[in-house]
Amino acid sequence: MTTQLSLSDLRCCQGLLLQWHEEASVDIAELLAGGTGLSLKGQWRALAPHLETPIVLTPAQWALLTALTTGSEPPLIQMQALEQALQELLASALVTYSKPMTQDHADLGPEQWWWPLAAVMHRMSRWHGVDSAHAAAQSQTLDMVAMAGRYGPAPSPAPHVDAALVFLPKPPPDSFDLLLAQRTTCRNFDTDKALPALLFGQMLQRTFAAHGHVQVTNGPTLLKRNAPSGGGLHPIDAYLLVRNVDGIEPGLYRYAPLGHALQPLPAPPEGLDEFAMRAVSQQHWFAQAHVLVMLVANFPRSFWKYRRHAKAYRVAVLDAGHLSQLLYLAATQAGLGAFVTAAINEVDIEQSLDLQPLSDSPLAVCGFGWRSGLMTTTEFDPTGSLWRAPASPPPAQDRID
Template sequence: MQVRRRNPCLLEVDDALVPDLSALLRGQARLDSEVVCSLLCPISGNRLPLSAVEARVIAGISALQWHALDDVSAMHGVSPDAIASMAERGLLCSDADDDDSTRLREAEAQLASMGWHPHAAVYHALSRWHAVEGDEGARDHGDPAHLERLRSHAAIHGELPPHFHVRDDAVDHIRLPLEPLDDSFARVLRTRRTTRHFRSDVSLPLADFNRVLYGTFGAIGTEILAPQMVAIKRTSASGGGLHPIEAYPLAIDVEGLAPGLYHYEAKRHALALLEPMTREQARDLAATLTIGQTYFAEAHALAFHVARLDRHHWKYRRHPKAYKAVLLDSGHLSQTFYLLAAERGLGAFYTAAINDADVSDRLRLDPLREIVIGANGLGVPDPSRTSLQLNPEPYNPANADALAP
């Protein structure tokens, strides 16, 4: 067997709380801390614990060439069985032909060929969620309960920083002319808001769903840059003009559209049905994929944002800003989605609190090539309920001096 260092290979040194055994023997319950070291795996998203000796072995071999197991053993004074164990646990790569070793080598090769930045790959893998279920849907959302949660949070973490930030080191202040936002476009901007209450007694008109889907994710222009290299134009900006994000709608209650998971094909402005289901199944799936946020499952449709990194990273290979640019693309699309919803008098939301690993599995995606970022939701709002959303009073900067800081 031959082994090499993982590539990429990021180690984390941290403190872990452990029971103080000596205190426990004296009948006392007390925690102590110990230093722990882990390898952060960009493939599985797991923290793989390792000892100081194993960290020394990892730091002493190359990721670019193979080393005979016996040579590594002799070099570091560690038994061959211990080196083999490190390979079995994923701390080292090996050239063994078993399934786990083969998958690890192939996955690392795919990361390299696609141009993932190593830090971004580790962050992405460790921040993916599977089967997470929060209490947002089940907890009390009344004003007293919400106020108590805010007070408890402030008691632990301190007061919330001021809503209006002012620089004390400014050398001057220049008041700008205040023009009222009262034209037709401004009214759409004022109407734009996050909605968490939707009507269950009506369906979302297909024409409205069609308008928001096409206006957000549709192609409104193309340009041939070179043979087999075509740029598309959407109504939102995109890093490098690449537009790598695909929309995967989950239709729940859309007029004339069967419930289920779809892929929006921008080339034909068409929906490709991937998984049909009943309305109840679609609503349950929406709640599960949004970590139990049942109010988001009240929406009439969701659209999951899935980035094709093979397209994006083709240009921005191992670029330290590439992952950030992809996330910003999703934000641009989300705000266009909001505006189109507001134009039609519809409610919209965006959430990144999703079980992205489960969405990926359900859509049968390649998790290194296609990543799930977040989800927009759309529906007919229920104005009779407002407890789950902000209800701000109008604000005018002309009156700022009369307000408390």
């Protein structure tokens, strides 16, 4: 028996994307028949901000979602199949009975302040349990010469132009230029030498402290940091893994920018060493830093103003970039090494810090500490500002130089 199902009371979840996904596999029979030996199999998948992973759709589920998204009549399918598909879609919250949102978005909760496409991208691009160091070795991305042999010449940093160039004057370097020249990503930390508490406090004060603030009546608290932020809202919080600082118990902390203080957090069950390795996706050269700083975006702090704004997520990512560069310069001036990496296991960090990904989620991990006197892991220092002999390029997947 076929019949039609009323969809008038149903609506798709916010940010729903339907994706046609194809995977290639080896087909021996097709190869023996004179073909390429490759078989492509495709399937429709649903992606949404509240899902950890995509959901493979059955034909009935796909038909119902298509009808809902296009406003067309539901298909003529066996009623039992339709009812089962509907119950499955309701259980996964891909379909709801919720009322439509108001035009000014005033009735939305914080998780719905996202621009839907950004929410899906953020949710689906997070890593869980990834070993990026092993993956880079397996994919041979550590050897750029071999990569050039496979992929051809890399894009030039200075595109060729036929027009005459206007050359600019080069003033003599001053102390700030010398500081900038010494900024180099550190992959070799001295784990035997503790970081003084005063120097630790100076790093946090210069990079993450609020040096002024304004409390808007019934509104947000606008912070004045040493780095810019979209709307002055500063959605980035610094969560710290302190490993080797004089007078500070090793552990997890959250930095309070208004009070210049640390809020102790529960220790990760697997221990600090294992958590550090998981956080930076097994990049052991970074996990050894005296202090790791997880740049966690508190999205409601920014999205409260920029609701469903196409640029709001991009601004949060830029904020993390501003802070990481400021940390680099503060560390360089203090004679410390520093790093930043986006090759992180966001899901593992969220679980250990008890964070919800659409509310608070890490965008990058920074770190700082004393440099080692020995380069056991390659660093990129072509001018020899820190190491006497220029170093060869380090692994490409974690370089932000």
